[in-house]
Amino acid sequence: xxxxxxxxxxxxxxxxxxxxxxxxxxxxxxxxxxxxxxxxxxxxxxxxxxxxxxxxxxxxxxxxxxxxxxxxxxxxxxxxxxxxxxxxxxxxxxxxxxxxxxxxxxx
Numbered sequence: 494x495x496x497x498x499x500x501x502x503x504x505x506x507x508x509x510x511x512x513x514x515x516x517x518x519x520x521x522x523x524x525x526x527x528x529x530x531x532x533x534x535x536x537x538x539x540x541x542x543x544x545x546x547x548x549x550x551x552x553x554x555x556x557x558x559x560x561x562x563x564x565x566x567x568x569x570x571x572x573x574x575x576x577x578x579x580x581x582x583x584x585x586x587x588x589x590x591x592x593x594x595x596x597x598x599x600x
Contacts, residue, residue: 560568586592 563571580587587595
């Protein structure tokens with residue numbers, strides 16, 4: 494009788510031992526997922542940089558083309574008007590010397 498109980502006990506212990514074992518496959522799977530995410534993120538960043546570089550290149554090309562079409566005097570006048578508009582948008586007055594010697598408007 495003791496022999497039969499020992500055999501059943503031994504079978505029970507051996508059959509239950511795999512339940513306590515750790516499964517090593519999950520760690521490798523998670524590690525691969527992290528690596529795949531890093532690779533994907535790196536690839537997306539490279540594509541974004543290429544797309545941004547292309548957009549900036551086209552904007553610069555348009556800007557240079559427009560600049561070539563204008564004379565030096567036109568560019569100076571545009572710069573002056575741009576500065577004046579910025580000053581007006583910030584609600585700042587002109588330099589006092591300019592205000593003193595500017596011709597008065599005729600009424």
